[in-house]
Amino acid sequence: MTEEFKLRIFTEPQQGATYDDLLRVARTAEAAGYDAFFRSDHYLKMGSVTGEPGPTDAWITLAGLARETSRLRLGTLMTAGTFRLPGPLAIAVAQVDQMSGGRVELGLGSGWYADEHTxxxxxxxxxxxRFDRYAEQLAIVTGLWAAEPGEPFAFDGEYYQLADSPALPKPVQRPGPPVLIGGVGKKRTPELAARYASEFNLPFVDADTAAAQFERVDAACAAIGREPGEIVRSAALVLCAGKDDAEIARRAGAIGREVEELRTNGLAGTPAEVVDRIGAWRERTGITRLYLQVLDLDDLDHLELVASSVAPQLG
Known part of the structure; x- marks a missing residue:
């Protein structure tokens, strides 16, 4: 069976957003029919924005949204492995999964933004x-979730050692919430995806780059005897849609970008143009989920425009 194509909202709160801002976006996304609300996991702004009023923690945010939404999937692109020990991360995500009634997804990466660490x-x-630790983190988090009730969990790695862990709490989703892995690393990233990922995500690359990386993931799956079709293919692109050229230009200006650059590197244009662009991506890469990076969190009409004029045409 072919998976239904899904649009998801992806936010970057480190650029300047409160929890209340994110709650408004999540509630709008849920009411408009989007499949999921995701957020980045960063503690420092990027670029020329001030980042005020300052960062919000990803999993505290998602815990709040778990109690204030009812249908949306909730997750991260991507939680940084440098931020959290794997055992406490497994506990936190399992708890938010319980709080949401089983709607959580964990995007996990190795961490990359040096300045926020400083x-x-x-x-x-x-x-x-970082990558060696990341491999152990994936094994520990998924292992803790999947361990049978009453079965102690142990792990003896180079960086992490667990002994006689009760492997609690258990998430609602069994054997655990979906795990998202992403990035363009040509060897270890596909290998880890083949072993642990429910979904593989390519953020902010062109379709040819994405297609080549999906092929590497498929090959890594084949090498360990996993069916490649078990891993959902997805991408993330910045959104800048408008009813006409003036609205498109206004929205591009609001996020400090040029329209033509966004037409090349993101999803910019009228609803018809956005539909065509998504269609080209689907044909070239086989993606079944697309994360719409929404950078102006005050512009809720933007979400509603895509939900009403783009989503119905995607099939």
Whole structure:
């Protein structure tokens, strides 16, 4: 059976947003029929914005939204492995899964933004060590969730050791919430995706780059005897839609971008143009989910325009 194509909302709150801002966006997304609300996991703004009033914690945010929404899937693109020990992360995500009635998804990455680590006193090892830790984190988080009730969990890695863990609490979703992995690394990333991912996401790349990476993930699945079709293919692109050229230009200006650049690198244009662009991506890459990066969180009409004029045409 072919999976239904789904649109998801993706926010970057480190650029300047409160919890109440995110709640408004999530409630709007739910009412408009979007499949999910995701957020980044960063503690420092990027670019020329001030970032005020300051960062919000991803999993505290999602815990709040779990109690204030009823249908939306909730998750991260991506939680940084450098921010949290794997055992406490498994506990937190399982608890939010319980709080949401089983609507949580964990996007987990190795961490990459050095400046936010410096700003908040978070250790930032070398790339090799971060990735080695990341591999162990994936094994631990998924292992804790999947362990049978009453069955102690143990792990003896280079960086993490767990002994006689009760592996509690258990998430609602069994054997655990979906795990998202992403990125363009050509060897270890596809290998980890083949072993642990429910979904593989390519953020802010062109369709040819995405297609090539999906092929590497498929090959990594085949190498360990996993059916490649078990992994959902998805992408993330910045959104800048409008009813006409003036509205498109206004929205591009509000996020400090040029319309033509967004037409090339994102989803910019009228609803008809956005539909065509998504269609080209689907044909080239086989994605069945698209994360719409929404950067102006005050512009709720933007979400409603896409929900009413784009989503119905996607089939």
């Amino acid at each position: 700003a908040y006193g978070i250790p930032f090892p070398s790339l090799k060590e």
